[in-house]
Amino acid sequence: MSIVDVRDTVVPIRSRIRNAYIDFEAMTVSVVAVITDAVRDGRPVVGFGFNSNGRYNAQGLLRDRFVPRLLRAAREHPATLLDPSGANLDPQAIWPILMRNEKPGGHGERSVAVGVLDMALWDATAKIAGVPLWRLLADRFNGGAADSQVFVYAAGGYYHPDKGDAGLREEMRSYLERGYSVVKMKIGGAGLDEDLRRIETVVDDVLDGAADRLAVDANGRFDLGTALAYGEALGPLGVRWYEEPADPLDFKLHSVLSERYPGPLATGENLFSHLDARNLIRHGGMRGDRDILQFDPALSYGLTEYLRTLDMLDQHGWSRRRCIPHGGHQFALNIAAGLGLGGNESYPDVFEPFNGFADHIPVESSLVKLPDEPGLALETKSELYRSVLKPLAQL
Missing domain, CATH: 3.30.390.10 (Enolase-like, N-terminal domain)
Structure with missing residues (x-):
């Protein structure tokens, strides 16, 4: 062949x-x-x-x-x-x-x-x-063990010119109604006071005070002083994690922040090789008992390179459960299930038609099962297959 x-x-x-x-x-x-x-x-x-x-x-x-x-x-x-x-x-x-x-x-x-x-x-x-990709990976690289369902969280809370606090609350409530119990929102695109107000409106009005169900993401925006100021404000709230506070290659900044911020940090989606990932582990102050690694296999040379990253993490004593890939796609979802990762991102409302997972499998309590169709089962995402994949392949 x-x-x-x-x-x-x-x-x-x-x-x-x-x-x-x-x-x-x-x-x-x-x-x-x-x-x-x-x-x-x-x-x-x-x-x-x-x-x-x-x-x-x-x-x-x-x-x-x-x-x-x-x-x-x-x-x-x-x-x-x-x-x-x-x-x-x-x-x-x-x-x-x-x-x-x-x-x-x-x-x-x-x-x-x-x-x-x-x-x-x-x-x-x-x-x-x-076979499904998750089964192929489990059999080849994980002793046959595969997770029957994967933790997923709803990523959203973007800044939008027409969406104020009421729109943010409505968006986050809609994720809970669709089966997600953990959500994520953006910070750093406004001032600290405004961002804290946005966080509090989600925690108090949507999550019934459970800040550990909300992650926040600064998308690499902050210098050290701003990262520390946000960390000081976020620490007492107890958010799920504080994501990408600074440039992904500023390992010294991450190291300093990790000494001052007691809660979980998350980063890695903009590191694109196992060597860059290794530098983060060596020099970024990341803590294996709480921090989250978000390397995205679709952006970082694929699964083949991601396997090298996982080998590196094993050598440094990190559990694969600390890995929750960025991207919200079925590639990372298969990898998470087949290789025993800690979860996967999900985008319920944005980046259509590439967002989300199989049409016929619902999210329940922030857990999703995987389809049994061979491969990535992208064909189970009907709009993606109809509008993009089928015409491209000319089947």
């Missing part, structure tokens, strides 16, 4: 929302379809991949470098794409083919392009094997 084609497109997910750092007026996503000559149920197996929100499409990189490398290998050395049986793809063997002639460091948007392809390759691999 072999890969016969790779198709890509760019899809807008623009919105009037903003966080502390960027707005989403021009946000886009790259989507790829990896077409194989393997046949299941009378149709060619197609693997789908896309990048998470917050990083723009990587179409230029895909078309200039990474897709041509993959297709050249498929034409000239097809056996290098396959596992030892020769009957299925091997994403871990394909990864170095994609990265051939790439210098180390300077990950930038390159990690996004490779992550999109890697997602599609794992989707195709599991489909060819006839």
Whole structure:
């Protein structure tokens, strides 16, 4: 068997929302379809991949470098794409083919392009094997153990020009009505006093005073003084976690903050290699008994690199349960279930149609089960499949 084609497109997910750092007026996503000559149920197996929100499409990189490398290998050395049986793809063997002639460091948007392809390759691999990706991962890398359901929280609470405190309360209540018990909102896009008022209105009026059901996210906005000031105000409230208070590569700032802020910190969604993740663990003051690691496999060279990150965490004594990936997509959800992570982000209302999980599986008490369909089961998201994936694959 072999890969016969790779198709890509760019899809807008623009919105009037903003966080502390960027707005989403021009946000886009790259989507790829990896077409194989393997046949299941009378149709060619197609693997789908896309990048998470917050990083723009990587179409230029895909078309200039990474897709041509993959297709050249498929034409000239097809056996290098396959596992030892020769009957299925091997994403871990394909990864170095994609990265051939790439210098180390300077990950930038390159990690996004490779992550999109890697997602599609794992989707195709599991489909060819006839199993859900979470089951494939559990059997290969986790001794066969898979979680039957995964913790998810509702991420929202963005700044919006037409939404005041009443709109924020209505949004958060709607998440509780849809089965979420833990929610997250943005901070840092307003002053401290205004943000504290917004936090208090959610905690007091929506969560009945349970601040540990609310996480807050500054999206890397603060300098040290501001991060400490917010930390001093947030500490007595007891929020679920204080997320990305500063630039993700300012490990010294994180280390200083962790000495002063007693509650859980969360970061990592904008670190795109296992080496950057290792620097965070070595130098960022992260505490394995409480802090959350949010590395996003779709943005950081894919699952193949994420496995290296998990190996690094194991070597440093971190539990995988401290990992709750950013992104709100079914790729990370499968990884969380199959590899025993601590949960997954969810976006109930934004970044459609890439947000959310299988249409027929509800969220209950912030827990969601996974579909049994082979691969990532993106086909169980009807609007995504109808409007984006099916036309791309031309099935």
